[in-house]
Amino acid sequence: MTGSENTALRADAIRVLDAWRAPDPEQDRLRRDFLRHLDVHPDGMWRRCAAGHLTASTLVLDAAAARVLLTLHRKIGAWLQLGGHCEPGDATLADAALREAAEESGIAGLRLARPRPVQLDRHAVRCHPQGSWHLDVQYVAVAPPDARHRISEESADLRWFPLDALPDSVDEVVRRLVARARALSL
Template sequence: MAPHAEGTPEPAVPNLGLVRAQLAAAASSVSGPQRAKEYLDLLERSPRALYRDGGPVHLTASAIVVDAPGEQVALVWHRKGEFWVQPGGHLEPGEIDLELAARREVAEETGLEELERVGDGPAMLHQHDLSAAFGRCRAHWDVQYLLRAPAPASAVPLRASDESPKVRWVPWPRRPGRAGRDLSALPAGTVADLPETLAALARLVDAQR
């Protein structure tokens, strides 16, 4: 937990019942029950790990956003990290809903709203270490949702933002006559772990076709 000056009260932690329920639901995600337990244990040890000021290891929320046919995925250019990645980020102080935080980030970074959640809760819990460019943040324990746009990508324009100056739909089609999805269209500079994430989530997208 981040240190506080002597005599300064520790920031209040809101009721985390909803967050705990969302993480418990993630036991059935592609990352499995053991990963969900790790997240719950982190919050038990340090409730403020829900927020950026909760220490060098803390939670974030993001979303893999696909178009209605499930053939395109929305990516944003992360200014600080200098890579293509799914929209997402830290929870704001006082936020106590991981899904709403992910949806807020998607709206801020791409302009997309009114998206359908695929599945009953988080699609994946993903832990990744960070470079020195991220300052005091050393690892993000990301809660990733899978969201679907209401129409094909051609009818759903994306909007860039100050934080994400470039946004784009990237083809993610099924392989003709073969199992799995084609990731060859991912742009140069895509964050290294995104192909693995997309491969793991492909079956969830295909199940909803």
């Protein structure tokens, strides 16, 4: 199956973004931008879309919701939540987010804290020679109590950090995502 044939994933993305209640005006602007992108670009779910493409990521909390698992991304050199590109086998954005988190952490049994996204982010990437955009739909998941992680080939490091002691180099997008995760009653 090619990416353009997975209309169910695209339909899910539209449904999720249509229904999502953004926590503030800036997030609502991004939500509308993501929907416009999907309206203009039938292939807007897929990496091949040079104008940009939706991605799905997950901030993983430990079972006590006291620590967050971050990856030191090998290519970017920054501490980030887990996530990446949608694939044709993903039925939903939430499935893509959990798949990416499980692949990059090695943790089985992750569960979403909420079935809907927590925030959106748009950032420049180098998926195409002329540059491109990731339109990232961000979720929060909780690891099982006995979770053991392993470093994937995409990571230079993978570590648990207390929610109130993130590395100094963590950017504002991740800090806001952590703050939103803390506000969830799990």
